[in-house]
Amino acid sequence: MARTTSLNILLSTTGKDMLAEQYGAVISNVQKNCISQIIKNTALSGDPEAGSVEAKRFENVSSNAYGTARSGGAGQLVKVTPVTININQDREVIREVEQKDVTMYGVEDLIAREAASAQKTMTRELEKAFFAEAVTAGTAYTPASGVTAIEEIAEGLIQAVETVSNDFVDGVERDMITVVCNPATYGKLRTYFDKVNDGGAQSEGYATFHGVKVFSSVYLPNGTNAVAMADGSIAQPVKPVLYGPKQIELSEAIGFGLFFHYGTKAVAPDLIFKY
Numbered sequence: 001m002a003r004t005t006s007l008n009i010l011l012s013t014t015g016k017d018m019l020a021e022q023y024g025a026v027i028s029n030v031q032k033n034c035i036s037q038i039i040k041n042t043a044l045s046g047d048p049e050a051g052s053v054e055a056k057r058f059e060n061v062s063s064n065a066y067g068t069a070r071s072g073g074a075g076q077l078v079k080v081t082p083v084t085i086n087i088n089q090d091r092e093v094i095r096e097v098e099q100k101d102v103t104m105y106g107v108e109d110l111i112a113r114e115a116a117s118a119q120k121t122m123t124r125e126l127e128k129a130f131f132a133e134a135v136t137a138g139t140a141y142t143p144a145s146g147v148t149a150i151e152e153i154a155e156g157l158i159q160a161v162e163t164v165s166n167d168f169v170d171g172v173e174r175d176m177i178t179v180v181c182n183p184a185t186y187g188k189l190r191t192y193f194d195k196v197n198d199g200g201a202q203s204e205g206y207a208t209f210h211g212v213k214v215f216s217s218v219y220l221p222n223g224t225n226a227v228a229m230a231d232g233s234i235a236q237p238v239k240p241v242l243y244g245p246k247q248i249e250l251s252e253a254i255g256f257g258l259f260f261h262y263g264t265k266a267v268a269p270d271l272i273f274k275y
Contacts (some may be wrong), residue, residue: 034123035215036130039178040166040234041267048087048239048261055235055267057081057168083167085235087263091125093118094243094257122240127219129182129264130236134171134227135220137266138274141228150188151209153275154179157228158212160273170183171229173212181226185275186216230271238262 046053095114141160143153161177181189186207193207207214212228220227238260245256266272 010153034127034130035180035217035236036127036236039229039231039234040130041232043232044059044085047238050202052084052086052263053232053235053237055083055085057083057268083235083265083267085237085263085265085267087237087239087261089129089262089264090259091122091261092243092257092259093121094255094259096248096253096255098254099252114256121259122260124219125218126236126262128239129262130234131217131220131224131227133234133236133264133266134229134272135224135274137234137269138227138229138272140272141273141275143275151192154209154214154226156190157226157273157275158210160232161271163226164270166270168268169230169271176231177212177227177228179209179212179214179228179233180217180220181214182220182224183216183218185225186214189214190216199257224274226275228251228273228275230268233271234264234266236264 011126041055044053050217079164095118099115139160141157143156145154147153158174158177162172162174190207190210193209239262241259241261243255243257243259245254247253248255
Protein backbone atom coordinates (compact mmCIF):
# COMPACT_ATOMS: atom_id res chain seq x y z
CA MET A 1 0.00 0.00 0.00
CA ALA A 2 2.82 2.40 0.82
CA ARG A 3 4.40 1.92 -2.60
CA THR A 4 1.12 2.63 -4.38
CA THR A 5 0.66 5.77 -2.29
CA SER A 6 4.13 6.99 -3.24
CA LEU A 7 3.34 6.78 -6.93
CA ASN A 8 -0.05 8.42 -6.45
CA ILE A 9 1.50 11.32 -4.54
CA LEU A 10 3.84 11.96 -7.43
CA LEU A 11 0.90 12.06 -9.82
CA SER A 12 -1.42 14.07 -7.58
CA THR A 13 -1.68 17.81 -7.08
CA THR A 14 0.28 17.42 -3.85
CA GLY A 15 3.09 15.76 -5.75
CA LYS A 16 3.18 18.53 -8.32
CA ASP A 17 3.32 21.15 -5.61
CA MET A 18 6.19 19.32 -3.98
CA LEU A 19 8.11 19.14 -7.24
CA ALA A 20 7.50 22.82 -7.97
CA GLU A 21 8.73 23.68 -4.48
CA GLN A 22 11.90 21.65 -4.97
CA TYR A 23 12.63 23.25 -8.31
CA GLY A 24 11.95 26.69 -6.91
CA ALA A 25 14.77 25.91 -4.49
CA VAL A 26 16.93 24.79 -7.40
CA ILE A 27 16.64 28.12 -9.19
CA SER A 28 17.38 30.02 -5.99
CA ASN A 29 20.38 27.85 -5.20
CA VAL A 30 21.86 28.33 -8.65
CA GLN A 31 21.89 32.07 -8.07
CA LYS A 32 23.45 31.79 -4.63
CA ASN A 33 26.10 29.21 -5.49
CA CYS A 34 27.40 30.64 -8.78
CA ILE A 35 30.43 32.90 -8.59
CA SER A 36 29.21 34.45 -11.83
CA GLN A 37 25.93 35.49 -10.18
CA ILE A 38 27.87 37.70 -7.80
CA ILE A 39 29.71 39.63 -10.51
CA LYS A 40 27.58 39.53 -13.65
CA ASN A 41 25.71 42.52 -15.05
CA THR A 42 22.06 42.61 -14.01
CA ALA A 43 21.27 46.17 -15.18
CA LEU A 44 19.54 44.98 -18.34
CA SER A 45 16.55 46.34 -20.22
CA GLY A 46 14.18 44.73 -22.66
CA ASP A 47 11.97 41.64 -22.59
CA PRO A 48 13.70 38.24 -22.50
CA GLU A 49 10.59 36.79 -24.13
CA ALA A 50 11.58 38.70 -27.27
CA GLY A 51 14.85 36.79 -27.42
CA SER A 52 17.29 39.49 -26.36
CA VAL A 53 18.01 42.12 -23.72
CA GLU A 54 20.23 45.18 -23.76
CA ALA A 55 22.91 46.71 -21.56
CA LYS A 56 23.95 50.32 -21.95
CA ARG A 57 27.34 51.97 -21.41
CA PHE A 58 27.42 55.70 -20.82
CA GLU A 59 30.44 57.66 -21.96
CA ASN A 60 32.27 59.92 -19.53
CA VAL A 61 31.82 63.65 -19.89
CA SER A 62 34.55 66.28 -19.63
CA SER A 63 34.27 69.86 -18.45
CA ASN A 64 34.46 72.87 -20.76
CA ALA A 65 35.22 76.53 -20.22
CA TYR A 66 32.37 78.54 -18.75
CA GLY A 67 30.10 79.84 -21.49
CA THR A 68 30.77 77.00 -23.96
CA ALA A 69 27.18 75.76 -23.89
CA ARG A 70 25.79 79.30 -24.09
CA SER A 71 27.91 80.28 -27.05
CA GLY A 72 27.25 76.99 -28.80
CA GLY A 73 23.55 77.02 -28.07
CA ALA A 74 23.50 73.55 -26.53
CA GLY A 75 25.02 71.43 -23.80
CA GLN A 76 26.97 68.26 -24.33
CA LEU A 77 24.92 65.29 -25.48
CA VAL A 78 24.64 62.16 -23.37
CA LYS A 79 26.39 59.43 -25.35
CA VAL A 80 25.25 55.86 -24.86
CA THR A 81 26.58 52.67 -26.42
CA PRO A 82 24.03 49.82 -26.30
CA VAL A 83 25.16 46.18 -26.13
CA THR A 84 22.66 43.49 -27.17
CA ILE A 85 22.70 40.11 -25.42
CA ASN A 86 20.89 37.46 -27.42
CA ILE A 87 19.25 34.69 -25.43
CA ASN A 88 20.37 32.08 -27.92
CA GLN A 89 21.15 29.02 -25.80
CA ASP A 90 18.16 26.71 -25.30
CA ARG A 91 18.84 23.88 -22.88
CA GLU A 92 16.96 21.31 -20.86
CA VAL A 93 17.42 18.98 -17.90
CA ILE A 94 14.54 16.51 -18.23
CA ARG A 95 14.53 13.43 -16.03
CA GLU A 96 12.46 10.26 -16.20
CA VAL A 97 11.63 7.87 -13.38
CA GLU A 98 9.79 4.58 -13.34
CA GLN A 99 7.31 3.50 -10.72
CA LYS A 100 9.92 1.05 -9.50
CA ASP A 101 12.34 3.90 -8.80
CA VAL A 102 9.67 5.80 -6.89
CA THR A 103 8.87 2.82 -4.69
CA MET A 104 12.55 2.12 -4.00
CA TYR A 105 13.71 5.64 -3.16
CA GLY A 106 10.56 7.28 -1.82
CA VAL A 107 9.07 10.40 -3.36
CA GLU A 108 10.82 13.04 -1.25
CA ASP A 109 14.26 11.47 -1.55
CA LEU A 110 13.90 10.95 -5.28
CA ILE A 111 12.78 14.50 -5.99
CA ALA A 112 15.50 15.95 -3.77
CA ARG A 113 18.12 13.86 -5.55
CA GLU A 114 16.94 14.87 -9.00
CA ALA A 115 16.56 18.53 -7.97
CA ALA A 116 20.15 18.59 -6.73
CA SER A 117 21.32 17.00 -9.98
CA ALA A 118 19.46 19.58 -12.08
CA GLN A 119 20.95 22.37 -9.99
CA LYS A 120 24.48 21.12 -10.55
CA THR A 121 23.93 20.66 -14.28
CA MET A 122 22.53 24.15 -14.77
CA THR A 123 25.15 25.75 -12.52
CA ARG A 124 28.00 24.03 -14.33
CA GLU A 125 26.84 25.11 -17.76
CA LEU A 126 26.23 28.73 -16.78
CA GLU A 127 29.60 29.01 -15.04
CA LYS A 128 31.50 27.50 -17.95
CA ALA A 129 29.77 29.80 -20.44
CA PHE A 130 30.42 32.86 -18.26
CA PHE A 131 34.14 32.29 -17.86
CA ALA A 132 34.57 31.14 -21.46
CA GLU A 133 33.20 34.53 -22.50
CA ALA A 134 35.55 36.26 -20.05
CA VAL A 135 38.56 34.55 -21.59
CA THR A 136 37.37 35.08 -25.17
CA ALA A 137 36.63 38.78 -24.69
CA GLY A 138 39.35 39.64 -22.17
CA THR A 139 42.81 41.10 -22.79
CA ALA A 140 45.84 38.94 -22.01
CA TYR A 141 47.91 40.07 -19.04
CA THR A 142 51.62 39.26 -19.04
CA PRO A 143 53.66 39.85 -15.87
CA ALA A 144 56.71 42.08 -16.16
CA SER A 145 60.00 40.35 -16.94
CA GLY A 146 61.38 38.57 -13.90
CA VAL A 147 58.13 38.70 -11.91
CA THR A 148 57.33 35.21 -10.60
CA ALA A 149 55.97 35.73 -7.07
CA ILE A 150 52.25 34.99 -7.00
CA GLU A 151 51.45 38.12 -4.94
CA GLU A 152 53.21 40.33 -7.50
CA ILE A 153 51.42 38.65 -10.38
CA ALA A 154 48.06 39.09 -8.63
CA GLU A 155 48.76 42.75 -7.92
CA GLY A 156 49.75 43.38 -11.53
CA LEU A 157 46.59 41.67 -12.80
CA ILE A 158 44.46 43.80 -10.49
CA GLN A 159 46.19 46.99 -11.57
CA ALA A 160 45.52 46.12 -15.22
CA VAL A 161 41.81 46.53 -14.47
CA GLU A 162 42.22 49.34 -11.96
CA THR A 163 44.06 51.65 -14.35
CA VAL A 164 41.81 51.34 -17.42
CA SER A 165 41.05 54.78 -18.85
CA ASN A 166 38.95 55.41 -21.95
CA ASP A 167 35.70 57.09 -23.04
CA PHE A 168 33.70 55.00 -20.55
CA VAL A 169 36.06 54.49 -17.63
CA ASP A 170 38.57 56.56 -15.70
CA GLY A 171 39.97 53.97 -13.33
CA VAL A 172 38.13 51.27 -11.35
CA GLU A 173 37.77 51.12 -7.57
CA ARG A 174 39.22 47.96 -6.08
CA ASP A 175 36.02 47.01 -4.30
CA MET A 176 34.45 46.76 -7.78
CA ILE A 177 37.06 44.27 -9.04
CA THR A 178 36.90 40.47 -8.73
CA VAL A 179 39.65 37.95 -9.43
CA VAL A 180 38.75 34.32 -10.15
CA CYS A 181 41.59 31.78 -10.16
CA ASN A 182 41.88 28.12 -11.07
CA PRO A 183 42.50 25.94 -7.99
CA ALA A 184 46.27 25.71 -8.51
CA THR A 185 46.72 29.48 -8.76
CA TYR A 186 44.30 30.15 -5.90
CA GLY A 187 46.20 27.63 -3.79
CA LYS A 188 49.46 29.52 -4.30
CA LEU A 189 47.80 32.82 -3.47
CA ARG A 190 46.05 31.34 -0.43
CA THR A 191 49.37 29.98 0.84
CA TYR A 192 50.70 33.53 0.64
CA PHE A 193 47.62 34.77 2.53
CA ASP A 194 48.14 32.18 5.25
CA LYS A 195 51.75 33.21 5.72
CA VAL A 196 51.12 36.93 6.01
CA ASN A 197 47.93 36.47 8.07
CA ASP A 198 49.32 33.65 10.23
CA GLY A 199 46.70 31.20 8.98
CA GLY A 200 43.60 33.16 10.03
CA ALA A 201 41.77 36.28 8.83
CA GLN A 202 40.45 34.89 5.52
CA SER A 203 37.07 33.27 4.92
CA GLU A 204 36.88 29.98 3.06
CA GLY A 205 34.25 31.24 0.59
CA TYR A 206 36.61 33.79 -0.88
CA ALA A 207 39.72 35.70 0.07
CA THR A 208 40.49 39.40 -0.09
CA PHE A 209 43.77 40.55 -1.56
CA HIS A 210 44.61 44.26 -1.34
CA GLY A 211 40.91 45.11 -1.22
CA VAL A 212 39.91 42.81 -4.11
CA LYS A 213 37.65 39.73 -3.88
CA VAL A 214 39.43 36.52 -4.91
CA PHE A 215 37.60 33.26 -5.68
CA SER A 216 38.62 29.75 -6.70
CA SER A 217 36.77 28.07 -9.57
CA VAL A 218 37.12 24.80 -11.46
CA TYR A 219 35.24 26.28 -14.41
CA LEU A 220 37.92 28.47 -15.96
CA PRO A 221 38.89 27.27 -19.45
CA ASN A 222 41.97 25.06 -19.62
CA GLY A 223 45.17 27.08 -19.74
CA THR A 224 43.70 30.06 -17.88
CA ASN A 225 45.25 30.71 -14.48
CA ALA A 226 43.05 33.63 -13.49
CA VAL A 227 40.72 36.33 -14.77
CA ALA A 228 40.21 39.77 -13.26
CA MET A 229 37.26 41.95 -14.15
CA ALA A 230 35.19 44.85 -12.99
CA ASP A 231 31.88 43.65 -11.59
CA GLY A 232 29.18 43.87 -14.26
CA SER A 233 31.54 43.38 -17.20
CA ILE A 234 29.61 40.33 -18.44
CA ALA A 235 25.86 39.86 -18.76
CA GLN A 236 24.19 36.46 -18.64
CA PRO A 237 20.39 36.65 -18.57
CA VAL A 238 18.78 33.31 -17.74
CA LYS A 239 15.13 32.30 -18.11
CA PRO A 240 14.29 28.98 -16.40
CA VAL A 241 11.05 27.17 -17.21
CA LEU A 242 9.76 24.36 -14.99
CA TYR A 243 8.40 21.15 -16.48
CA GLY A 244 5.90 19.60 -14.07
CA PRO A 245 5.56 15.84 -13.59
CA LYS A 246 3.71 14.13 -16.41
CA GLN A 247 3.13 10.47 -17.09
CA ILE A 248 4.80 9.31 -20.29
CA GLU A 249 2.30 7.75 -22.68
CA LEU A 250 1.87 3.98 -22.56
CA SER A 251 4.21 3.59 -19.60
CA GLU A 252 4.44 3.91 -15.83
CA ALA A 253 7.32 6.37 -16.22
CA ILE A 254 7.08 9.98 -15.05
CA GLY A 255 8.91 12.81 -16.79
CA PHE A 256 9.81 16.08 -15.05
CA GLY A 257 12.56 18.63 -15.08
CA LEU A 258 13.73 22.05 -16.13
CA PHE A 259 14.24 24.01 -19.34
CA PHE A 260 16.48 27.07 -19.33
CA HIS A 261 17.32 29.68 -21.92
CA TYR A 262 20.27 32.03 -21.62
CA GLY A 263 22.77 34.23 -23.39
CA THR A 264 26.27 35.35 -22.39
CA LYS A 265 28.14 38.41 -23.61
CA ALA A 266 30.85 40.78 -22.39
CA VAL A 267 29.37 44.26 -22.15
CA ALA A 268 32.66 45.83 -21.02
CA PRO A 269 35.47 43.73 -22.53
CA ASP A 270 37.95 46.53 -21.81
CA LEU A 271 37.52 45.76 -18.09
CA ILE A 272 38.41 42.07 -18.34
CA PHE A 273 41.96 40.72 -18.17
CA LYS A 274 43.13 37.10 -18.26
CA TYR A 275 46.35 35.55 -17.03
